[in-house]
Amino acid sequence: GQQLNQSPQSMFIQEGEDVSMNCTSSSIFNTWLWYKQDPGEGPVLLIALYKAGELTSNGRLTAQFGITRKDSFLNISASIPSDVGIYFCAGQKGGSEKLVFGKGTKLTVNP
Amino acid sequence: DGGITQSPKYLFRKEGQNVTLSCEQNLNHDAMYWYRQDPGQGLRLIYYSQIVNDFQKGDIAEGYSVSREKKESFPLTVTSAQKNPTAFYLCASSIDLRRELAKNIQYFGAGTRLSVL
Numbered sequence: 373g374q375q376l377n378q379s380p381q382s383m384f385i386q387e388g389e390d391v392s393m394n395c396t397s398s399s400i401f402n403t404w405l406w407y408k409q410d411p412g413e414g415p416v417l418l419i420a421l422y423k424a425g426e427l428t429s430n431g432r433l434t435a436q437f438g439i440t441r442k443d444s445f446l447n448i449s450a451s452i453p454s455d456v457g458i459y460f461c462a463g464q465k466g467g468s469e470k471l472v473f474g475k476g477t478k479l480t481v482n483p
Numbered sequence: 484d485g486g487i488t489q490s491p492k493y494l495f496r497k498e499g500q501n502v503t504l505s506c507e508q509n510l511n512h513d514a515m516y517w518y519r520q521d522p523g524q525g526l527r528l529i530y531y532s533q534i535v536n537d538f539q540k541g542d543i544a545e546g547y548s549v550s551r552e553k554k555e556s557f558p559l560t561v562t563s564a565q566k567n568p569t570a571f572y573l574c575a576s577s578i579d580l581r582r583e584l585a586k587n588i589q590y591f592g593a594g595t596r597l598s599v600l
Contacts, residue, residue: 378525381523403587405588405589407591412593412594412596413593413594414487414489414573414575414591414592414593414594415526415573415591416591417588417589417590420588460525460526462589464587469514469531469533469587470528470531470541470587471528471587471589473525473526474525475523475524475525476523476525
């Protein structure tokens with residue numbers, strides 16, 4: 373099955389730094405979702421995007437639906453230790469009932 | 484509280500044994516999904532069901548089976564035909580996709596870690 377290209381694979385940052393990660397695809401998507409997964413737990417939805425160009429915030433998190441509809445970005449500002457985890461993007465094509473997931477970005481925050 | 488409950492949290496399988504992972508949701512969601520997660524692989528879809536008594540194969544259905552006899556429940560059986568079953572298994576659910584096809588927000592359970600003895 374298709375997977376999204378998510379980068380970077382991993383990030384090691386200092387507390388207080390900003391973080392950026394992105395997902396790209398060769399196909400057009402109608403919906404982009406961003407999830408966070410803590411170790412040994414299931415993914416939790418952070419942000420949902422439904423419209424090309426849409427910019428949505430959730431606290432220190434901001435995500436954008438790319439205008440080409442083939443990419444999406446997630447930014448975390450002023451990182452804190454509890455931001456540690458794996459961040460996944462997921463996309464849905466028009467007419468499909470399935471989500472396509474990226475392989476995740478593993479974030480480590482050093483205090 | 485509303486949510487998705489997976490059990491057990493940890494499961495061990497012997498050679499040639501079938502094991503069943505439980506997934507129950509009280510969100511009144513119509514659609515349910517099973518994913519397999521391996522390190523560095525992201526989530527891969529095993530099976531999904533949009534309605535009771537109906538389900539479809541995902542990308543890696545071989546060696547797995549499911550049933551959907553009740554709206555709330557979607558158990559996954561890992562059969563002896565699955566030669567590499569060690570993984571983290573995630574169940575998810577979402578609202579009726581036929582009504583909100585453009586908004587497939589899936590909510591996940593806490594997962595079951597399956598290991599082979």
